[in-house]
Amino acid sequence: MPGFNFASGNAKKLLSLPLYALGALASLAVPRSDDRWVVGCGSGVGEGALELFLLARAKPTPPRLAWLARDDRELADARALGLDATLKSSARGLWLTLRARVLVVTHGFGDVNRYGTRGGFVVQLWHGIPLKLIQLDSPATMRTRLPGARRLRGPLRRAYRAGFDGISFMPAASPLAADRLRTAFGLPASRIAVTGDPRDDVLSRGTPAERSARARELLFARLRLPPTDSTIILFAPTWRDGEAxxxxxSADDWLRIDEYLLASDSVLVLRPHPHGVGDYRGGVAASDRVVLLDSTGLADVTPVLPAVDVLITDYSSIALDYSLTGGPILFLAPDEESYSESRGFYEPYREFSGGREVRTWSALLGQLRRLEDDPAWAGEVRAHSADLATRHFTFQDGRNAERVYSEIVLRQKARK
Incomplete structure (x- = not known):
């Protein structure tokens, strides 16, 4: 089933402009309460939104928090965690958004009720450090299939800028990330602070052994598999704007992958992007050592990353999150030229990949074997992970959510 793409998303945005106008009028009539927060996340119950929610709830004098869910499934997930939750699209969801002073999102204003955000203090946590160009920096953002698409790009860009101007505060993992977020969202530097990303706190709390044990327990529970000491390999490709x-x-690749997994006592966990397009069931059918962990099984993959022994990805910022574990990262990039042309990168791709990207699974399997057989090369791969972590993360102490919370409180006081 095709996932989200910019063209369809922009069409909906343009057609919804009258509702935004009505919401703006409602925000003038409904007073906001300083002690109310609403929190939402575009990928489900998780990421930095959940970390910040739980931390704020544990404060001696917590704000009045509400989680705004996308659907009944997410509503049940939130309530299972003991969160005060309601559907964002409901009348109560709109009312809570209009009443809340602080609105926390990870993807866009639609993480809460998008028509009630005007006048609120919007905290945009985002959902990863940008590698590929995003938002105003990317030409792909302005695509639409509506008639007169070229003429609509200007109004679309102005609409995006006007919307982004509603962001009051944006945390960043590092000065490098802050620079990218500033241009991507057209924000003044004063609205961005290097606090660390709350979604990565789970990768820094406790000892490495404790993190690994927690992550493996969660991973096997979600996969409904008995615990094992097998090597865990995670394949997590990025989103391609509706393209497969x-x-x-291929079928032959799956056979070779199965042979490798059996010989090395490994398990390959497939993690398609939530909006990705493609059928991975051939792998599950070809090998009992290939398992699928999609977003319906686990909304936020970050907590299981310490269970992963090797990550395989392409252009996804999951590589940066995973670099905090110190584990080896291999890059499978069969469409580097076309992807770079359509999206573009904030830094040369070979700098991100360490120049070890390959195009085929045959080459990738060769690299997996080399990790086992060539300690010097394995050391270089791990050193590259450490370099990614050093460049992209200022803090690795598990206290990013605390810094974000403190920044929100300070900025709220300054507004009074």
Whole structure:
């Protein structure tokens, strides 16, 4: 089933402009309460939104918090965690958004009730450090299939800028990330602070052994598999704006992958992007050592990253999150030229990949074997992970959510 793409999303945005106008009028009539927060996340119950919610709830004098869910499934997930939750699209969801002073999102204003955000203090946590160009920096953002698409790009860009101007505060993982977020969202530097990303706190709390044990317990529970000491390999490709993932193995590739997994006592966990397009069931059918962990099984993959022994990805910022574990990262990039042309990168791709990217699964399997057989090369791969972590993360102390919370409180006081 095709996932989200910019063209369809922009069409909906343009057609919804009258509702935004009505919401803006409602925000003038409904007073906001300083002690009310609403929190939402575009990928489900998780990421930095959940970390910040839980931390704020544990404060001696917590704000009045509400989680705004996308659907009944997410509503049940939130309530299972003991969160005060309601559907964002409901009348109560709109009312809570209009009443809240602080609105926390990870993807866009639609993480809460998008028509009630005007006048609120919007905290945009985002959902990863940008590698590929995003938002105002990317030409792909302005695509639409509506008639007169070229003429609509100007109004669309102005609409995006006007919307982004509603962001009051944006945390960043590092000065490098802050620079990218500033241009991507057209924000003044004063609205961005290097606090660390709350979604990565789970990768820094406790000892490495404790993190690994927690992550493996969660991973096997979600996969409904008995615990094992097998090597865990995670394949997590990025989103391609509605295009099929060219990295999906062929039938012959799946056979070779199965042979490798058996010989090395490994398990390959497939993590398609939530909006990705492509069928991975051939791998599950070809090998009992290939398992699928999609977003319906686990909304936020970050907590299980310490269970992963090797990450395989292409252009996804999951590589940066995973670099905090110190584990080796291998890059499968069969469409580097076309992807770079359509999206573009904030830094040369070979700098991100360490120049070790490959185009085929045959080459990738060769690299997996080399990790086992060539300690010097394995050391270089791990050193590259450490370099990514050093460049992209200022803090690795598990206290990012605390710094974000403190920044929100300070900025709220300054507004009074």
């Amino acid at each position: 993932d060219p990295g999906i193995p």
